[in-house]
Every structure is written in C-alpha cells, then in structure tokens.
Amino acid sequence: MLTFKSRPGLVVYVTCGDPDLATSRAVILAAIDAGADVIELGVPFSDPVADGPVIQRASERALKSGTTLHDVLALAGEIRKARPSAGVIVFSYLNPILRFGMERFAKEAALAGVDGVLVTDMTVEESATYCEIMHSRNLQTIFLAAPTSTDARLKKIAAASRGFIYAVSRTGVTGTKLQSDVRGDAEQLVKRIRKISKLPIAVGFGISSPADFRAVGEYADAAVIGSAIVKIIEENGDSAAKAADAVAQWINSLKSIGSKARA
Amino acid sequence: MSKKTLTNNGSKSVRAKQVPGRFGLYGGRYVPETLMAALEELESAYAKAKLDSKFQKELRGLLTHYVGRPTPLYFAQRLSKHLGGAKIYLKREDLLHTGAHKINNSLGQVLLARRMGKKRIIAETGAGQHGVATATVCALFGLECVVYMGTEDMRRQELNVFRMRLLGAEVHGVDAGSRTLKDAINEAMRDWVTNVRNSYYLLGSALGAHPYPTMVRDFQSVIGREARAQILKAEGKLPTAIIACVGGGSNAIGIFHEFLKDKKVKLIGVEAGGRGLGLGDHAARFAGGTPGVLQGTYSYLLQDEAGQVATTHSVSAGLDYPSIGPEHAALHDTGRAEYVYATDQEALEGLKLLSQQEGIIPALESAHAVVEAAKRAPKMKKSEVIIVNVSGRGDKDIGILRENLTLS
Ligand SMILES: Cc1ncc(COP(=O)(O)O)c(C=O)c1O
Numbered sequence: 001m002l003t004f005k006s007r008p009g010l011v012v013y014v015t016c017g018d019p020d021l022a023t024s025r026a027v028i029l030a031a032i033d034a035g036a037d038v039i040e041l042g043v044p045f046s047d048p049v050a051d052g053p054v055i056q057r058a059s060e061r062a063l064k065s066g067t068t069l070h071d072v073l074a075l076a077g078e079i080r081k082a083r084p085s086a087g088v089i090v091f092s093y094l095n096p097i098l099r100f101g102m103e104r105f106a107k108e109a110a111l112a113g114v115d116g117v118l119v120t121d122m123t124v125e126e127s128a129t130y131c132e133i134m135h136s137r138n139l140q141t142i143f144l145a146a147p148t149s150t151d152a153r154l155k156k157i158a159a160a161s162r163g164f165i166y167a168v169s170r171t172g173v174t175g176t177k178l179q180s181d182v183r184g185d186a187e188q189l190v191k192r193i194r195k196i197s198k199l200p201i202a203v204g205f206g207i208s209s210p211a212d213f214r215a216v217g218e219y220a221d222a223a224v225i226g227s228a229i230v231k232i233i234e235e236n237g238d239s240a241a242k243a244a245d246a247v248a249q250w251i252n253s254l255k256s257i258g259s260k261a262r263a
Numbered sequence: 264m265s266k267k268t269l270t271n272n273g274s275k276s277v278r279a280k281q282v283p284g285r286f287g288l289y290g291g292r293y294v295p296e297t298l299m300a301a302l303e304e305l306e307s308a309y310a311k312a313k314l315d316s317k318f319q320k321e322l323r324g325l326l327t328h329y330v331g332r333p334t335p336l337y338f339a340q341r342l343s344k345h346l347g348g349a350k351i352y353l354k355r356e357d358l359l360h361t362g363a364h365k366i367n368n369s370l371g372q373v374l375l376a377r378r379m380g381k382k383r384i385i386a387e388t389g390a391g392q393h394g395v396a397t398a399t400v401c402a403l404f405g406l407e408c409v410v411y412m413g414t415e416d417m418r419r420q421e422l423n424v425f426r427m428r429l430l431g432a433e434v435h436g437v438d439a440g441s442r443t444l445k446d447a448i449n450e451a452m453r454d455w456v457t458n459v460r461n462s463y464y465l466l467g468s469a470l471g472a473h474p475y476p477t478m479v480r481d482f483q484s485v486i487g488r489e490a491r492a493q494i495l496k497a498e499g500k501l502p503t504a505i506i507a508c509v510g511g512g513s514n515a516i517g518i519f520h521e522f523l524k525d526k527k528v529k530l531i532g533v534e535a536g537g538r539g540l541g542l543g544d545h546a547a548r549f550a551g552g553t554p555g556v557l558q559g560t561y562s563y564l565l566q567d568e569a570g571q572v573a574t575t576h577s578v579s580a581g582l583d584y585p586s587i588g589p590e591h592a593a594l595h596d597t598g599r600a601e602y603v604y605a606t607d608q609e610a611l612e613g614l615k616l617l618s619q620q621e622g623i624i625p626a627l628e629s630a631h632a633v634v635e636a637a638k639r640a641p642k643m644k645k646s647e648v649i650i651v652n653v654s655g656r657g658d659k660d661i662g663i664l665r666e667n668l669t670l671s
Contacts, residue, residue: 046571047445047557049452050295056439068569094293094556099570121293121556146297148459153299171297172457 017067080113284473363655391423468511483517
C-alpha cells in the first residue's frame with residue numbers, strides 16, 4: 001500500500017541486483033523494518049540518462065550480475081510475501097518494460113503484489129495506453145513533476161497520477177547534492193502541485209542527510225532517498241548482511257531526527 | 264494520441280501519422296519530465312522561426328556565404344565508366360565548410376538558440392563532424408560550446424578533437440558503454456537536464472525526442488532540394504536511385520526528403536555492417552534491431568532480450584549508434600525506402616575506390632554509400648542515374664585509414 005505512516009514518509013530506492021539480488025533483498029527488508037514506507041525497486045538499464053554517477057555505477061553492477069526485469073518482479077513477490085504492508089513500486093526506464101511486453105508486465109507485477117509503477121522517461125503525453133493497462137491491473141501510475149514543469153503540464157501530470165506525485169527537487173540528475181538555494185525550487189514546486197492535486201507528494205533527487213530529510217517534511221508528505229542509500233550499498237557491497245545493517249543504521253539516524261523535528 | 268503505438272499488437276494505426284513528432288508508429292517524446300518544458304519551448308520557437316522570413320533569410324545568407332551552398336552535383340564519369348553501368352552523380356556535401364553536411368543543421372539550430380536567448384550550447388559528437396560544425400558556429404556567434412564525445416571516438420577522431428578545442432569548445436570525454444556516440448548523447452542529456460534553464464541542446468542527427476527529428480530533417484533537406492533541381496537540369500529526369508549512409512539518419516533524410524513524393528525514385532539507406540551481424544559487432548539496426556525507446560524516441564533499436572541496449576561497432580564513428588532516426592523506421596516499414604548495410608572492409612574498399620577513381624577522399628561514413636553504388640551500378644542500364652550523397656570528406660579519418668589500409 002502506498003501510504004506514509006509519519007511525516008515525512010520515507011521512500012527508499014534500491015537498484016535491484018546491485019551487486020546481487022540477495023543483497024538487494026536483505027537491504028530492502030532491513031529498510032522496511034527500519035521504517036521505510038515505500039520501496040522503489042530500480043530496474044537496471046544500460047542507458048540511465050536521468051541518473052548521476054552513483055546510480056549509473058549501481059546499474060552497471062546490477063547488469064553485470066545479470067539482473068533482468070523478470071528478476072525484479074520475482075524480488076517484488078518475495079518482498080510482498082515477507083512484508084505484506086510495505087509499499088512496493090517498480091522504478092524503471094521504459095525500454096525494459098516495452099521489451100518485456102507492457103500487458104505482460106502489468107499482469108506479472110500485479111500478481112507479484114506490486115502497488116505502483118514509475119517510468120522515468122514515460123511522459124504524460126505518451127502515457128494513455130500505458131495508464132490504461134496499468135490501471136486495469138490496479139497498479140498506481142506515479143509520474144515525475146519537475147521545477148521546470150509549467151502549470152499546464154502539472155495539471156496533465158496530476159490527472160494521470162495515482163498513489164502519489166514524485167516532485168523532482170531541482171533540475172539535474174539523481175545524486176547531486178541539494179544546494180541551499182535550490183531548496184526553494186522544491187518547495188515552490190510542491191506548492192504549485194498542491195493547488196492542483198490532493199494526492200500526497202514525495203520529494204526526491206539529492207536528499208542525502210537528516211537535515212535534508214527534515215526540511216522536506218516541512219512542506220511535503222514524503223522524501224525519496226536514492227543515491228545516498230545506493231552509495232551505502234556500494235561501500236558495503238561485499239556482504240549482504242553488512243549492507244543491510246549499514247542501511248538500517250542510516251535510516252534510524254534519519255528517522256530519529258525526523259521525529260525530533262516534529263516534537 | 265499515441266494510443267496503441269507502443270503496445271500495438273501488430274496493428275499499424277495510420278491515424279498516428281497525423282500527430283506531430285510521430286512518423287507512423289515511431290518517434291514521440293520519451294524523456295525525463297525536467298526536459299519537457301524545454302522541448303515544448305523549442306517546438307514553439309522553431310515553429311515560429313520556420314515561418315519567419317527574416318530567420319529564413321539569415322539562414323540562407325549564411326548557408327551561401329559562410330557554409331558554401333549550394334554544393335555541386337558532380338558527374339563521376341571515371342567511376343561510372345569503371346563500374347560499367349549506371350551514371351553516378353555525387354552530391355558534394357564534403358565540400359562544405361568544416362567538411363560534412365552536419366553544419367547545415369548546426370547553423371540552423373544555433374540561429375534558433377540565439378533567438379531563444381540561450382548563451383550556452385551543448386552538443387554530442389561521434390565522428391567529431393557535428394562537434395566541429397557546432398564549435399564553428401558557436402565561434403561565429405561568440406557562444407559557449409560544450410561537446411561530449413566518447414573516449415573511443417576521441418581516440419579514433421583525434422584530429423577533430425583538436426579542431427574543436429582550437430575553435431574554443433570544451434570537449435568532455437565520456438568513458439561509459441562502448442565509449443561512442445550513444446554514450447556521448449547520454450552525457451549531453453545529463454548536462455541538459457542539469458542546465459536546462461540556460462542551455463540549448465544542439466542535437467546532431469535526426470534523432471531524439473520531438474521536435475528534433477523533424478527540425479534536423481528540415482535543416483538538412485536543403486541537400487535534396489538542391490540535388491533534385493540539379494539532376495533535372497543535368498539529365499532532364501529524376502534519378503533511378505539515391506543512396507546515402509545512415510548513422511542517426513540526418514544526411515540520408517536530408518537528401519531523401521525532397522524525393523519522397525517521387526515514388527519511382529528508389530531511396531536506399533546504408534547502415535554499418537561492421538565486422539559481422541552478431542549483436543555487438545555492427546550498427547545495422549534494420550538487420551538486427553527491434554522497436555524500442557532510446558534517448559527520447561521510439562525506433563528500431565539494437566537490444567538484447569531484456570531490453571538492454573546493445574553495444575555496437577563500426578569502423579566509422581558516425582554510423583556507430585544502436586538506434587536510428589524515427590522517420591527512417593517509418594520509411595522502412597512502409598517500404599518507401601530500402602535499407603542495406605556495408606561491412607567495415609567494404610567501406611574501406613569503397614573509400615579507396617572513390618579516392619583513386621575520382622580524386623575524392625570521402626569520409627568513412629560516406630564510403631558506405633559509395634560501396635552500395637558500386638554494387639548496384641554494374642547491374643543497371645547506362646541510361647540510369649544514381650545519386651550518392653557524399654556526406655563528408657575523409658580528412659578526419661586519415662589516422663584510422665593508416666591503421667587499416669595497406670597501400671602498394
Ligand atoms: C561525414 C558523416 N556522414 C554521416 C554521418 C552520420 O550521421 P547522419 O546519419 O546523421 O547523417 C556523420 C556523423 O558523424 C558524418 O560525420
């Protein structure tokens with residue numbers, strides 16, 4: 001289920017198969033147990049144009065270990081069984097899904113217990129068939145909104161979105177640090193979306209510290225943490241248990257500060 | 264609008280044809296949302312410029328006086344006689360300033376970027392010709408120019424790297440994937456996504472998200488407009504066939520476009536057959552590819568079963584790319600154009616042939632088209648005419664040629 005238990009809710013992105021599926025599985029379960037509301041299962045792709053170096057390297061490692069969309073769906077099924085109430089999203093570039101077959105993907109994702117899908121390079125304009133197929137299987141379609149999106153575009157994005165809207169914090173690729181002067185970008189964007197949509201809003205790209213996390217909680221419903229987690233996995237990738245522990249510890253530090261801010 | 268285009272169950276909807284940015288099933292816009300507003304802005308700026316006589320006049324003036332248009336349509340008498348069949352004419356894009364057709368597009372887009380008030384130009388390059396052309400027009404207008412290039416291409420086209428730097432451009436090596444054109448485009452797109460508010464992405468082929476395939480084709484279609492008038496003047500009739508090499512597809516669509524309505528004129532695109540048809544050994548998208556999305560557009564794509572983009576190989580950096588412009592995908596499916604390939608070895612032979620029969624050293628890319636003409640001409644009547652688009656000159660390739668050709 002795509003719900004956020006506290007504010008800000010926590011969405012955790014993991015590139016599946018980095019460096020192998022067993023590590024991804026251990027890390028994801030640990031992240032859920034440490035308080036992640038939603039897990040984004042990243043499908044590795046050969047040409048991740050929206051990603052910075054950290055996730056690019058993760059994709060390379062995952063492809064090296066032979067990870068396919070089929071494997072990601074199988075992993076989704078395992079996560080769903082082990083943690084029935086966690087939110088599970090498949091996060092992919094379009095081409096692996098096209099090659100798999102969109103209808104087949106929707107069917108198998110629904111069977112595995114996936115809640116939603118986010119396709120980085122699927123624009124709302126091109127999404128009619130895609131949305132129809134995903135919605136027919138009760139899969140939530142999550143779209144990105146960017147600081148550069150015009151209000152006209154935000155309206156289209158809101159209309160096609162289900163579950164939540166993913167607000168991109170700034171122009172750029174994943175993983176680059178947030179600069180204090182662009183905090184305004186994200187906050188402005190969230191305000192503009194609120195005027196148009198009642199869906200929850202998650203802010204992502206560049207959130208890498210407890211301070212970032214806390215700040216997002218002041219204006220958005222959830223924060224997405226990607227590269228910061230992937231980096232911890234990279235640094236501890238020699239052992240699944242070690243990577244899982246390190247991620248859990250990092251999330252704990254985040255969460256404790258997050259709740260202190262609310263108190 | 265794009266209904267059924269990506270999930271079509273074999274039903275090729277003709278309806279989709281009316282949508283701007285769609286060529287049959289192909290084309291469209293598949294990019295991160297951050298770039299969408301920029302693409303919309305570009306689309307509307309280009310639509311206005313296209314209708315603006317001042318813009319068109321400025322473009323025409325510079326094409327004439329700076330770039331060197333029109334280019335000759337030259338009757339290659341000795342080559343034709345040597346092959347013993349059809350008359351071969353060469354469209355001499357190799358004679359343009361900077362040495363290839365790429366500058367037709369770079370100039371058009373840089374004028375557009377200026378109108379849009381953009382001061383920083385981003386480009387990718389494979390063979391280096393697009394990078395050189397873009398660095399050139401940026402120097403002409405005093406604009407900042409950043410070029411991304413795969414490190415394998417920097418190695419094999421090192422003269423062009425030096426030229427770009429001499430022209431004042433910043434050249435960034437890209438060390439990912441095959442270290443070629445595709446990887447350079449990824450990095451250019453990442454720069455654009457980051458600096459989208461002040462930068463203009465000057466894409467070098469009829470590729471990418473709408474409006475690029477249409478806009479680049481428009482800027483290159485001057486080649487076909489000239490060639491059509493020139494052949495009518497020289498021969499009093501249209502050619503039997505037009506042959507062009509196809510990397511992303513800009514020189515080919517540029518010469519094909521004006522002839523699309525002349526149904527009797529065969530349009531032949533030549534892809535890179537590399538060292539054989541195993542995945543990873545070539546860039547013949549129609550011989551080994553299936554439809555997919557890469558870098559903003561839906562077209563034929565060399566990919567594996569899991570939808571990962573394949574690495575490619577060609578002796579010519581400009582043809583070494585796993586996807587192809589979406590308009591070519593549509594022309595392929597309707598049968599209006601035919602696509603073949605030439606191997607590395609054949610291209611090297613073709614280059615030598617044109618050099619020694621006509622005193623014209625073509626680019627390795629263009630040599631792929633020469634090879635196809637050499638295969639066809641002997642089987643054709645002496646009264647028939649072939650036009651070969653010589654998209655560029657071979658000076659940039661001398662280093663690779665020294666590695667690969669033995670001269671007696
Ligand atoms: C001389 C020449 N011809 C052809 C090409 C291939 O590009 P396109 O297919 O866009 O014409 C290039 C690209 O670098 C080139 O330099």
